[in-house]
Amino acid sequence: MVEHVEISDDLIAVRHHLHQYPELSFKEYGTTKFLRDQLTSHGIEILDTPLETGLVAQIKGEKPGPRVVLRADIDGLPIHEHSGLPFTSKNPGVMHGCGHDIHMTGLLAAAYWLAEHRDRIAGTAVILFQPAEETGRGSRYVIKTGALGKVDALIGTHNTPDHKPGEIAVSKDPMMAGCVSFAVTFHADGTHAGKPHCGTGPIEALASTVLSLQTVVSRNINPFRPVVLSITEVHGGDVWNVIPDTAGFFGTVRYFYKDDHDLVTRRFRQIVESTAAAYGITVDIKWDELAVPLVSDETLIGPVAQDVPSYATSVPVITSMGGEDFADFQQLGPLVFGSIGSNGQPGHHGIHNPEFVALDEAIKPTAEFLVNALLRVESELA
Template sequence: MYSSFKFKHFHFFIIFIFILHVFAATPILSFNNFLESAKSPEVFDWMISIRRKIHENPELGYQEFETSELIRSELDKLGISYKHPVAVTGVIGFIGNGMSPFVALRADMDALAMQEMVEWEHKSKVPGKMHACGHDAHVTMLLGAAKILKEHEKEIQGTVVLVFQPAEEGGGGAKKIVDAGALENVTAIFGLHIAPELPIGEVASKSGPILAGSGRFEAKINGKGGHAAIPQKSIDPILAASNVIISLQHLVSREADPLDSQVVTIAMFQGGSAFNVIPDYVTIGGTFRAFSKQSFNQLRQRIEEVIVGQAAVQRCNATVNFFDESKPSYPPTVNNGDLHEHFVNVAVDMLGINKVDSVTQPSMGAEDFSFYQEVIPGYFFMLGMQNASNNRFDSLHSPYLTINEDGLPYGVPLHASLASSYLLKLHGPK
């Protein structure tokens, strides 16, 4: 009996030593400490300073030269290598062992052509330009994640790629990043967007379509101008444009599946400059959106057919421009199912199950993050930035938008944990 007891204890001792050896040989990333690090005064104050510098100096798409320089300066200080320029002003950073697997984190850099109406110490210094979509916060949080990941670089099982991207606001900067080959070896990509309506410390997303595909169009409808008192001698493009607009609304109400959400909106109508003169032409413009690529392409085709056809009925001719080169259409933003499961696990572990909305309602808004998802699995989520006042003007693309900077420390560890734990997962049991 004594021999048996001795043998069993020796056996357990060997197993214990083996476990210690495995854990000693396997780097363990302290994911739960990422949030604590991001909230530390040193990191938080550093991020506030960066965010406010960017906010004071907003730059439009493909003009983010100062923003790009600031990013590169901070990466230099952190000892992080990078490529520049990519897609004009973009910066691609690298943290880890420089080998596969590669996982990417993305932040957009551009501002909007909008006059800031919020009076505060760090208001935009550039007239007519403002960070009204939170991209200043996005860049700041990715730099914060870079700082924390760099401190754990030896533990990263692969390479984290930092994508600081230009021109999300209509310029399709993500497409240029893809076309430049910056993501050729990347296995997956994660991105976030601030949500002013969502409480601090909460996140929201879903598997599948989360944002719509978005396109814009402009149509010129040509008629024959003349005096308004003798319309029979003219070909009225205003009447033709009016019929076009009414017919375009039928594309959704009569042709689209009611369970397949789509939108066609005419938001611009320009024609004529006098009360008694029928103009030679009218220009109309708008946007169209859908959650599936098939529906989106069908909608685009029918928009052109209806505009040209209805103009012809009124004896006019029409041309349609979809701005494929200057303002490319954005595909639907569709979250990968496996990455959704990974996101939920990480977010719940960090924030708590009651802080994670994993079945949020999709939005008809659009994001060029979708260009990444067309070539590699990608995942996009919303991060709470709600102000205590819950002001109704605290909305994206509003000149009154204010960012609750207390939300910054939550985006940082989510970025860092999503990437580093994903790499560990790829190295795990198959």
């Protein structure tokens, strides 16, 4: 038996408020207070945790069973909004350009329903409003603090504007990519631009390395396995007549399978270090693992997927090279993840775009996925 969640005008107003007052990662103080007040007003217990922003609450059922986490991310992006919405951001330069306001409101709606139907809960529903997803470090922060305690499974969602509200995609295959950020800095002997023989400038090494790295995917990766290696920033020099003593670049790797990750990591270091050596300079590499690939637990996602057509339209997953730090919670227990349609109109804009729009109609399927996935996961774990 699946459950349906009604979305009141008050919840729509909550979503609009959250959209108007976005806050950056690890600075979500106002958002946290607002969410705390919302939960408290509905009689939902807030747990005492070390979290500075974000919060953990719980709803105990009338029957014993597992502790299952429902998670929503709460941070905005450093984007100046141009969506044209009547409830556009009032915080200049900050925008909910990834739909986290939809995620938060959907989780609030699910929490309100669960608080009113404790007889349907076999265990404990743990409500996590997680900070700093956009940094790729928010989930690790929550894990490090021990804020969740022992849990048996975790359930999350992300909206996708490529699908319409009422459409939901789930899969046992990877849904979102693993994400690495890298920074490379070459160290050389700077000199006057008219006396290049007196130094060992880093610009040529940088240029050669950037070009060589483009062969990692095209010549080392199986073409049937998606991998991205993108260089996104290049820096070197401050004045036209000086060869600098440092230069460098930044970028990201996205992948779905660990063996591809390991191959790219190895080839990246080989190319960067050997090129630096060839130019007679040294190099520093910063390699930051921000997220692993997001894969739902194969045992749990099947039963959850079977329920979806009873309250939404089941659609194929659009695999994303975007990262999602929810994947890191696999350290605590098996994961279940749903992709919730949020727009689907012709000419819509994607996430992280100043003109991105997620529709209010996405709140209801978000809440219903969370509620029904929770009840199904509890049943499976029992």
